[in-house]
Amino acid sequence: MKLSDKTKETLLGPLSANNPVIVQILGICSALAVTVQLKPALVMGIAVTIIVAMSNVVIALIRNTIPMRIRIIVQLVVVAALVTLVSEVLKAFAYDVAVQLSVYIGLIITNCILMGRLEAFAMSNNVWDSFLDGLGNGLGYAIILVIVAFFRELLGSGSLLGFQVIPQWCYEHGYVNNGMMMMPAMALILVGCIIWVHRSINKEEK
Amino acid sequence: MSKFNTNSNVYTIIYATVIVVIVALLLAVVSSALRPKQQANVELDRKKQVLSSLNIDIKQVNDVDQMYAEVISEQEIDGKQVFVAKTDDGTKYIIPMTGAGLWGAIWGYIALDEDRNTVYGTFFNHDSETPGLGGEITTRGFQTRFNGKHIKAADKYQMEIVKGEAAGEQVQAISGATITSKGVETMINTTLAEYTEFLSGAPAETTEQVEPIEEEAQQ
Numbered sequence: 001m002k003l004s005d006k007t008k009e010t011l012l013g014p015l016s017a018n019n020p021v022i023v024q025i026l027g028i029c030s031a032l033a034v035t036v037q038l039k040p041a042l043v044m045g046i047a048v049t050i051i052v053a054m055s056n057v058v059i060a061l062i063r064n065t066i067p068m069r070i071r072i073i074v075q076l077v078v079v080a081a082l083v084t085l086v087s088e089v090l091k092a093f094a095y096d097v098a099v100q101l102s103v104y105i106g107l108i109i110t111n112c113i114l115m116g117r118l119e120a121f122a123m124s125n126n127v128w129d130s131f132l133d134g135l136g137n138g139l140g141y142a143i144i145l146v147i148v149a150f151f152r153e154l155l156g157s158g159s160l161l162g163f164q165v166i167p168q169w170c171y172e173h174g175y176v177n178n179g180m181m182m183m184p185a186m187a188l189i190l191v192g193c194i195i196w197v198h199r200s201i202n203k204e205e206k
Numbered sequence: 207m208s209k210f211n212t213n214s215n216v217y218t219i220i221y222a223t224v225i226v227v228i229v230a231l232l233l234a235v236v237s238s239a240l241r242p243k244q245q246a247n248v249e250l251d252r253k254k255q256v257l258s259s260l261n262i263d264i265k266q267v268n269d270v271d272q273m274y275a276e277v278i279s280e281q282e283i284d285g286k287q288v289f290v291a292k293t294d295d296g297t298k299y300i301i302p303m304t305g306a307g308l309w310g311a312i313w314g315y316i317a318l319d320e321d322r323n324t325v326y327g328t329f330f331n332h333d334s335e336t337p338g339l340g341g342e343i344t345t346r347g348f349q350t351r352f353n354g355k356h357i358k359a360a361d362k363y364q365m366e367i368v369k370g371e372a373a374g375e376q377v378q379a380i381s382g383a384t385i386t387s388k389g390v391e392t393m394i395n396t397t398l399a400e401y402t403e404f405l406s407g408a409p410a411e412t413t414e415q416v417e418p419i420e421e422e423a424q425q
Contacts, residue, residue, distance in 0.1 A: 066212070
């Protein structure tokens with residue numbers, strides 16, 4: 001498949017140069033909540049990617065019929081309906097995943113990235129571009145979540161995806177897990193560090 | 207593109223009505239279509255949880271329904287719901303528990319030996335405890351800490367969850383999850399208090415050595 005420059009920019013831009021979390025600073029609240037361990041962060045990243053892409057497609061389909069004065073409400077209804085649908089389907093066909101996601105699935109509705117993309121992109125672009133934009137932004141969000149969760153789980157629990165990775169003899173020689181990493185505040189500091197690294201690498205672009 | 211004015215009041219109201227009706231209809235249809243399957247999942251999950259309290263590794267079990275039917279019989283003893291389990295180690299009594307953690311509901315099952323005193327196994331689960339902290343109550347590492355402990359104390363049935371090193375009948379709490387650990391303790395003790403009548407009705411051969419304690423418990 002050959003992608004034009006604009007399409008490529010739509011899909012890949014949000015991964016780094018226009019990342020929703022570290023450049024647009026959206027969706028920080030859920031990034032703090034689900035990144036204590038790697039597994040929920042991964043699942044949340046995938047769920048958000050699917051839902052941003054789907055809701056972008058739906059809004060792009062009906063964008064010319066939406067009355068301007070109630071457009072935010074219409075967007076919200078679409079997002080809420082999609083999240084509820086996904087949650088119902090998961091409960092029926094992937095019960096374990098649904099239990100894993102319990103609190104997070106509701107959080108998706110309030111994720112600022114969704115409303116941001118619907119309002120800024122899907123309302124004024126065609127279906128295919130909107131789909132790619134949703135995919136790109138969802139993945140951009142997921143990448144940051146996974147990076148933050150990687151460090152929080154590694155330093156906070158000494159494990160990754162639930163498997164112990166810091167060997168036992170480290171603990172016997174006085175190594176202690178950093179309890180601070182379990183606190184939401186550390187996620188904010190980690191996101192800050194990622195923004196710092198990202199900005200200094202991409203200095204010339206700004 | 208627009209043949210009619212999409213900003214008129216009439217259009218806005220009709221649009222809002224139509225979209226709400228469509229969404230409501232869609233959700234209602236999906237919800238009722240999937241409900242039987244969801245309820246079957248919830249029921250299966252409950253059976254898995256009950257069996258987990260018997261130290262059974264549920265991932266190794268192929269047919270949970272069949273195993274549940276063979277092992278567990280749901281009974282009402284002294285007006286209380288008790289799951290009676292026939293295992294290779296003899297009869298076990300499983301008591302369901304519900305309580306509150308830090309952020310939301312917690313629940314679990316505690317399996318007792320036939321003497322209705324020794325803990326055979328436990329299972330805990332939660333709605334929304336912090337992963338890595340309170341969420342650790344779902345791990346075998348925490349649940350097996352209860353095994354072999356006794357619930358009979360001086361004048362009542364209880365378990366004690368303590369910070370740091372646990373001695374004797376005490377159970378070690380999860381570090382960093384004080385409130386959830388306390389919640390588990392409260393849940394166990396409240397439930398055991400409700401089951402006093404059942405717990406004090408232990409079979410004759412094991413009651414002898416603990417008889418004085420039992421009388422106190424009944425007072």
